[in-house]
Amino acid sequence: MVETVEQAELMVKAVRYPPEGIRGVGATLARATRWNSIPNYYQTAHENICLLIQIESVTGLENLDEILKIEGIDGVFIGAVDLSTTIGYQGNPNHPEVQKAVVDAIQRIRASGKVAGILSTQHEATQKYLALGTEFVAVGVDISVLMNSLRELLAKYKPDAEVIKSEGGY
Known part of the structure; x- marks a missing residue:
């Protein structure tokens, strides 16, 4: 869960190799490099990274506009159930106040040019999120x-x- 600009900036650094980031370089032994068979992997890996952060709190929503300005974040996934708890409606992501916050967040994410995502296990809510242009929706x-x-x-x-x-x- 990301709540602040500082946390979001750390996520960007965490998925990139030095000098742009702080990711460990032991990947030459990992599947990501096809076991050290991708030429110039460290120099080109950043071109293939998609960073999606998750916002699940009122604090995260309050900082969303500033978080969306951070280069290197490709999208934001809204955690509506946890968000419902921080708003005061624990376990009720369909409460009107929670839904208002979720819809507002999706609209701001989309307006920023980043992709929006959400988990939605209820058909009506899922259809609403899709109609809003949410690019990825976990349905189960x-x-x-x-x-x-x-x-x-x-x-x-x-x-x-x-x-x-x-x-x-x-």
């Missing part, structure tokens, strides 16, 4: 998808079993 959470499938299997083979529904905004 791995554990929720797994649990929903397990509940379906349980209901299919043990129809009398008690099924406990998940809560918490996802």
Whole structure:
């Protein structure tokens, strides 16, 4: 989670090699370099980096316009469930105040020329975000998808079993 300009600037440095950044150069042993088989990797890696930061708090939204000015940040993902907690509506990303803040953030991100993203597991909200021009929308959470499938299997083979529904905004 990024809340301040300083944190956002550190993220930019963290994904770049010296002298532009602080990323460790042990990558010659890693998959990113195809195990040291990409010529001039350190000199060209920055050309292939896409940095998406996540804003999940009121403080982050208050600093969003300044964060969006930082060169090297390609997009911003809004964490609506955590944001709902910092606004005062824990686990309720669809509360009107939270939605107002999310829509405003998406519009500011898009106006800055950066890409906007969000996690949205509810169809109506997802459609609204897509209509706003949100470029990437996560529509499921791995554990929720797994649990929903397990509940379906349980209901299919043990129809009398008690099924406990998940809560918490996802």
